[in-house]
Amino acid sequence: VNTETIERIEQVVGSLLESDVSLAADTRPGDVPGWDSLANVNILFAVEEEFGIQFRDADLAPFATVGELARRVDAARA
Amino acid sequence: VSEPQLTDAAAAATAGSPELEELVALAALNEVPDPSLCLRIARVAFQHGDTDDAYRWLKRVVDKPTPFRVWVSAAAALASFAEQTRPSAARALRVALAGSYTTSQLVSLLRLAAFRRRLDLEVYESGFDRYNQELLDPGSDLYAFAPDYVIIAPHEGAVAFEPLTADVDGAVAEEASRWTSLWDAIRRNSGAEIIQHNFVIRPETSWGHLAARVPGARDEMLRSLNSLLAEAAGENVLIVDCDRLAAALGKDRWFDDRYWHLSKQAVALATLPELARHTAAVVAGAAGLSSKCIVLDLDNTLWGGVVAEDGLEGIQLGAGPEGEAYVAFQEYLLALRTRGILLAVASKNNDADAREPFERHPDTRLRLSDFAAFVANWDDKPTSLQFLAKTLNIGLDSLVFVDDNPAERELIRRVLPEVEVPVLPPSPSGFVRALSDTLLFEAPRLTEDDLGRSEQYRSLAAANTLAARSSSLEEYYASLSMKALVAPFDELSLPRVAQLVGKTNQLNLTTRRHSPSDLAAFMTDDQYITLTLRLRDRFGDHGLVGVLIAREHGEFFEIDTLLLSCRVIGRTVERELLKHLCEAALSRGVHRLRGVYLPTEKNAVARDVFGNLGFDEVEEHGGKIVWEYDISARGIVTSEFINSWSEHGND
Numbered sequence: 108v109n110t111e112t113i114e115r116i117e118q119v120v121g122s123l124l125e126s127d128v129s130l131a132a133d134t135r136p137g138d139v140p141g142w143d144s145l146a147n148v149n150i151l152f153a154v155e156e157e158f159g160i161q162f163r164d165a166d167l168a169p170f171a172t173v174g175e176l177a178r179r180v181d182a183a184r185a
Numbered sequence: 186v187s188e189p190q191l192t193d194a195a196a197a198a199t200a201g202s203p204e205l206e207e208l209v210a211l212a213a214l215n216e217v218p219d220p221s222l223c224l225r226i227a228r229v230a231f232q233h234g235d236t237d238d239a240y241r242w243l244k245r246v247v248d249k250p251t252p253f254r255v256w257v258s259a260a261a262a263l264a265s266f267a268e269q270t271r272p273s274a275a276r277a278l279r280v281a282l283a284g285s286y287t288t289s290q291l292v293s294l295l296r297l298a299a300f301r302r303r304l305d306l307e308v309y310e311s312g313f314d315r316y317n318q319e320l321l322d323p324g325s326d327l328y329a330f331a332p333d334y335v336i337i338a339p340h341e342g343a344v345a346f347e348p349l350t351a352d353v354d355g356a357v358a359e360e361a362s363r364w365t366s367l368w369d370a371i372r373r374n375s376g377a378e379i380i381q382h383n384f385v386i387r388p389e390t391s392w393g394h395l396a397a398r399v400p401g402a403r404d405e406m407l408r409s410l411n412s413l414l415a416e417a418a419g420e421n422v423l424i425v426d427c428d429r430l431a432a433a434l435g436k437d438r439w440f441d442d443r444y445w446h447l448s449k450q451a452v453a454l455a456t457l458p459e460l461a462r463h464t465a466a467v468v469a470g471a472a473g474l475s476s477k478c479i480v481l482d483l484d485n486t487l488w489g490g491v492v493a494e495d496g497l498e499g500i501q502l503g504a505g506p507e508g509e510a511y512v513a514f515q516e517y518l519l520a521l522r523t524r525g526i527l528l529a530v531a532s533k534n535n536d537a538d539a540r541e542p543f544e545r546h547p548d549t550r551l552r553l554s555d556f557a558a559f560v561a562n563w564d565d566k567p568t569s570l571q572f573l574a575k576t577l578n579i580g581l582d583s584l585v586f587v588d589d590n591p592a593e594r595e596l597i598r599r600v601l602p603e604v605e606v607p608v609l610p611p612s613p614s615g616f617v618r619a620l621s622d623t624l625l626f627e628a629p630r631l632t633e634d635d636l637g638r639s640e641q642y643r644s645l646a647a648a649n650t651l652a653a654r655s656s657s658l659e660e661y662y663a664s665l666s667m668k669a670l671v672a673p674f675d676e677l678s679l680p681r682v683a684q685l686v687g688k689t690n691q692l693n694l695t696t697r698r699h700s701p702s703d704l705a706a707f708m709t710d711d712q713y714i715t716l717t718l719r720l721r722d723r724f725g726d727h728g729l730v731g732v733l734i735a736r737e738h739g740e741f742f743e744i745d746t747l748l749l750s751c752r753v754i755g756r757t758v759e760r761e762l763l764k765h766l767c768e769a770a771l772s773r774g775v776h777r778l779r780g781v782y783l784p785t786e787k788n789a790v791a792r793d794v795f796g797n798l799g800f801d802e803v804e805e806h807g808g809k810i811v812w813e814y815d816i817s818a819r820g821i822v823t824s825e826f827i828n829s830w831s832e833h834g835n836d
């Protein structure tokens with residue numbers, strides 16, 4: 108997994124949740140305080156803006172870990 | 186002239202924090218600093234206990250263009266700041282939002298957008314798609330919240346129209362009454378003002394362009410529903426015209442169905458900040474926080490160039506793409522003025538220089554009488570603005586300062602932070618949009634003045650109907666209420682005359698491209714009669730649209746040039762010019778006119794002009810036609826559809 112992608116996701120999430128978060132590839136959204144289903148929608152769109160991408164419909168579905176989200180981002184950028 | 190006292194609060198507050206100082210210095214490099222940077226400064230300032238500063242920088246995040254993620258972050262910052270220290274605001278209001286889709290994001294963005302407009306909002310959000318129940322139930326949490334405003338925010342999918350309906354009027358009326366009965370319920374259960382989002386018609390349709398002709402098609406019914414609700418709203422319900430907003434932003438952006446399918450977001454997150462900003466503007470207008478007065482710079486703001494240096498003839502106003510853009514901006518300001526927005530001038534100029542264009546320039550739309558106050562001197566602008574606020578007896582926070590000069594704008598922002606200072610784009614054609622996009626002039630309802638004018642609108646509408654019915658050309662001409670001002674060339678009209686002589690192709694009898702210096706020479710040569718014609722009708726002022734040059738040859742005047750701008754062809758304007766030529770010729774003891782038509786590839790429309798005016802053809806050779814007109818035998822050419830217009834009158 109691309110660590111630079113994870114770092115940028117970390118910044119986006121930290122800014123949206125108004126807190127310092129530390130994300131790794133195996134971080135689960137449920138483990139991050141404030142990362143609920145509403146925040147997740149904002150995070151998905153904010154990530155699209157940050158990377159200038161549009162997720163495919165299927166890639167908007169729930170993901171288990173931040174690493175999986177990062178892989179979807181990288182796939183959309185490729 | 187003394188320099189104003191710079192009360193640079195930002196600089197003072199950053200003392201002792203190198204990080205903050207560095208960030209503020211970085212932000213100072215741009216007139217519109219990066220919104221993420223503003224947000225960062227706000228956070229750092231708040232950590233240092235500089236609460237006022239933190240809130241001030243937070244407001245700057247909202248000034249476009251700001252991406253969704255920065256808006257959401259800033260909204261989160263606002264919420265967390267406010268938990269510790271309430272912001273100071275002009276008004277604190279309680280707002281209930283009752284929507285048919287996921288409105289959580291809208292709620293937090295609305296709070297931020299309203300804060301930008303000096304409102305401290307507490308917002309209640311109805312349960313997802315529970316707007317009906319909560320608005321109809323007197324015991325609901327929504328009413329327990331005791332809102333000052335209730336915002337009904339449905340999406341188009343909340344309307345149950347079939348793809349095609351037979352009983353159109355019945356179905357639309359029934360749907361409208363579903364919404365008006367919600368309004369009635371709100372009135373029964375609370376004293377809140379009601380704000381209704383109208384329905385955004387989707388960009389795609391199964392009907393194609395046929396839909397426009399099928400009243401029972403779903404999209405057309407939504408259009409009718411919007412109209413019916415607007416009518417029912419009258420004075421009492423405020424409407425946010427979402428359909429117009431979505432169209433302005435682009436409906437393909439407004440609808441992002443991926444997020445509808447994901448989590449019932451009916452408005453794309455990319456455009457949601459604008460919906461929040463527009464809704465907040467309507468709330469601010471209703472709360473009496475709209476701006477009341479526009480303070481205008483003059484040079485390069487209301488015309489191009491510097492009047493004291495370039496002279497009245499040298500400034501750009503009318504004639505040409507830049508000059509026309511300034512005219513359009515003046516017309517927009519005039520429209521705001523007729524709505525009751527005050528206009529004032531703050532200019533660094535000699536008073537006489539500053540006033541002259543409004544008194545004498547042929548293309549000025551604004552007149553001195555349009556300004557509530559006029560300050561032209563060599564004081565700094567903050568001093569002038571303070572003077573204006575005092576003179577007009579309004580607060581500095583009611584002023585909008587419009588100046589092309591970024592340095593002046595920055596000075597006002599620093600010294601008088603209460604004043605709104607929109608950024609103007611480099612080209613004047615963008616001024617109207619820049620001012621309109623501030624959303625500072627929302628009014629909750631028409632004023633008495635507006636109502637008086639609406640009588641005029643009604644009579645105009647009646648006249649329009651007449652014109653639409655008029656079957657003959659004569660009735661059409663008469664319905665236009667045309668007025669013309671015919672005058673010899675002068676220094677002010679010369680640039681426009683040169684422009685028309687240089688470019689007019691169609692209604693141009695001879696297409697002689699005289700140089701500006703030749704035209705200036707005709708003006709002072711006794712052998713020549715020179716005429717310009719400005720035309721007004723009930724739709725507005727067309728400006729200088731006709732030119733005639735005639736030269737004396739003993740017993741007759743020969744029409745060297747006769748041209749009309751293409752926008753006034755076919756309105757009998759040439760008759761008015763010829764009428765004045767006849768009068769001028771007679772006054773010089775000349776009784777005959779000679780006209781020449783020289784054909785070109787583009788001026789066929791001019792071929793019969795003289796014939797239609799009653800001239801006799803005396804010679805034709807290779808397409809060139811010579812015509813004559815005997816004034817003593819035929820009389821002065823008549824012009825029955827055009828009245829004269831006095832130069833200083835506003836009739």
